[in-house]
Amino acid sequence: AQKITQTQPGMFVQEKEAVTLDCTYDTSDPSYGLFWYKQPSSGEMIFLIYQGSYDQQNATEGRYSLNFQKARKSANLVISASQLGDSAMYFCAMSNTGGFKTIFGAGTRLFVKA
Amino acid sequence: ETGVTQSPTHLIKTRGQQVTLRCSSQSGHNTVSWYQQALGQGPQFIFQYYREEENGRGNFPPRFSGLQFPNYSSELNVNALELDDSALYLCASSLAGDLADTEAFFGQGTRLTVV
Numbered sequence: 001a002q003k004i005t006q007t008q009p010g011m012f013v014q015e016k017e018a019v020t021l022d023c024t025y026d027t028s029d030p031s032y033g034l035f036w037y038k039q040p041s042s043g044e045m046i047f048l049i050y051q052g053s054y055d056q057q058n059a060t061e062g063r064y065s066l067n068f069q070k071a072r073k074s075a076n077l078v079i080s081a082s083q084l085g086d087s088a089m090y091f092c093a094m095s096n097t098g099g100f101k102t103i104f105g106a107g108t109r110l111f112v113k114a
Numbered sequence: 115e116t117g118v119t120q121s122p123t124h125l126i127k128t129r130g131q132q133v134t135l136r137c138s139s140q141s142g143h144n145t146v147s148w149y150q151q152a153l154g155q156g157p158q159f160i161f162q163y164y165r166e167e168e169n170g171r172g173n174f175p176p177r178f179s180g181l182q183f184p185n186y187s188s189e190l191n192v193n194a195l196e197l198d199d200s201a202l203y204l205c206a207s208s209l210a211g212d213l214a215d216t217e218a219f220f221g222q223g224t225r226l227t228v229v
Contacts, residue, residue: 037219037220042224043202044116044220044221045204045206047217073153075228091157095218101147102159104149106155107156
């Protein structure tokens with residue numbers, strides 16, 4: 001069975017500093033995708049970044065990068081130069097081959113301090 | 115703007131009633147997934163429809179059912195509502211297939227309150 005684990009219920013970071021949000025996963029599927037989503041208090045889910053299991057390079061999207069360590073089954077999100085608007089819930093998610101049945105972790109609430 | 119819209123945005127129902135939530139997916143997307151998100155938790159996978167057939171189901175009882183239509187719209191139906199069904203219900207549309215890049219686009223959700 002697939003499983004996503006986010007062990008940090010809440011994180012604090014100073015504005016302009018970098019922060020790492022942890023995510024570990026478990027799957028027996030040889031091909032899978034890993035995602036990070038941001039959910040502000042408004043409730044919408046905003047796609048941030050994607051990493052395919054066969055991608056050799058770590059994914060980057062602007063201030064977001066995904067530290068993918070396949071052997072450790074970890075897919076940590078790194079946010080550089082934090083901004084006050086980054087305060088939100090962050091969810092790690094995984095889909096199996098073909099993008100079916102995406103499952104989510106419990107989330108990490110990030111607080112950015114001025 | 116994700117191109118995915120859900121209706122209604124808020125809903126209050128009484129225990130034992132039935133409810134239908136609606137989702138309009140992005141044009142061309144062949145897959146829609148429904149999630150239940152209780153307050154302070156991550157979204158829980160309810161089920162997924164691929165080309166109008168149920169393709170997978172999470173740990174939800176049969177009173178949760180759905181439909182997907184050819185016009186990229188879909189429904190989530192919940193019968194015999196219970197208080198624990200109170201949650202944010204999210205639909206996500208995607209173009210699933212053999213390619214790995216299958217980002218899901220979410221609607222803004224329907225907040226259901228059962229009293």
